Amino acid sequence: MNADRTALLTVGRRSYRYQPLDRILPPAELDALPYAIRVLLENVARRAPESLADVVSRMRAGSGAGEVPVHPNRIMLHDTTCLPALADFAAMRDSVAELGGDPERLQPSIPVDLTVDHSVIVEEYGRADAVERNLLIDFHRNGERYEMVKWAERSVDNFRVVPPGTGIIHQVNMEALARVVWQDDPGDGGLPVLHPDVLVATDSHTPMINALGVVGWGVGGLEGQAAMLGEPVTIPYPDVVGVRLTGRLRQGVGATDLALTLTELLRVTDVVNKFVEFCGDGVTTLGWAERAAVSNMAPEYGATCVYFPTTTRPPPISA
Structure with missing residues (x-):
């Protein structure tokens, strides 16, 4: 296969390169491919072209063994799983010195983005200054841990810290960190490259970000550390279970009702270690909150990814 399949995209006065999938697959095959798999295919074509032929062969076979080497754009840690990774980095840097x-x-x-949200414990409540008092207790209790985090923030490139009291890791990911479309600047004067945002994180509820059309899932600490050093996250070629939604939620039926109903359905269906992808006219009636509630429940029914494609845009948020 031709190694250079990128194409030119001009938006306003700016030009970019991107990886068009129709230069990899004929239209009939591409139209039948789940959107989450399209994102993985783009990732392999751009970052691991030596594996593209094997991935396409497995896709066309429809079954059988096969692996997909995924190179995430970014990784997300919380304040418990970050410590082993930072300690290993510190030890390796000492060895190099x-x-x-x-x-x-x-x-x-x-x-690498670290969100500090797992350490805070509610000790004070029912008073106006409860948040501030809980944070003071947290800083005192976890002082040594935060000193390590502060060292990394000052010493390690590509490493950002979201401090305590800002929000939970997945809320921060959705509202502040996710880009949906990622831009890589080649640094050699060439055109920037646009591609889908793909991440892994060391938390089981990472699929909440799938509500925005971002492919991401939870991994273990060792996989996360390997990704930090540029190694691919290798997963079995995923089976995709499609869920077609029709109609709209009745008055009084909220995001929690929808999430719990779908959790019950998907447990019976058996989607463990599979991708779930939503489609149908009913998806366009769901807002970000409903989608996030459904995707956030992925650990409860065992799915790796619970994907809402960006082609199914929600209705605008009313003032």
Whole structure:
């Protein structure tokens, strides 16, 4: 297969490169492909072209063994799983220095975002200053941990920290960190490359971000550390279970009702370690809150990814 399949896209006065999938697959095959798989296919074509032929062969076979090497754009950590990764980075940098090398050269190869939200415990409540008092208790209790995080924030490139009291990791991911469309600047004067936002994170509820049309799922700490160093996250070629939604929610039926009903249905269907993808006219009536509630429940029915494609846009938020 031709290694250079990128195409030119001009938006206003700016030009970009992107990976058109119709240069990989004929229209009939592409139209039949789930959107989540299209995102993975684009990722392989752009980052691991040596594996593209095998992935396409497995896709066309429709069954059988096969692996997809996924290179995430970014990784997300919370304040519990971050410590082993940061300790390993510190140890490796010390080893490089002891061997006479430059420890500054050992840096994450992709952006890493740490959201501090798992340490805070509610000790004070029912008073106006409860939030501030809980944060003071948290800083005192976890002072050594936060010193380690502060060292990493100052010393490690591609590493950002969202401090305590800002919000839960998945809320922060959806509202502030996710880009949906990612832009890579080649650094050689060439045109920037646009591609879908793909991430992994060390938390089981990571699929909540699938509500925005971002492919992402939870991984273990070792997989996360490997991704930080530029290694692919290899997953079995995913089976995709489609869910077609019709109509709209009745008055008084909320996001929690929808999420619990779909959880019961998907448990019976058996979607463990599979991708779930929503389609149908009913999807366009769901807002971000409803989609996020459904995707956030992925660990309860065992799905790896619970995807709402960006082609099914929700209604506008009314003032």
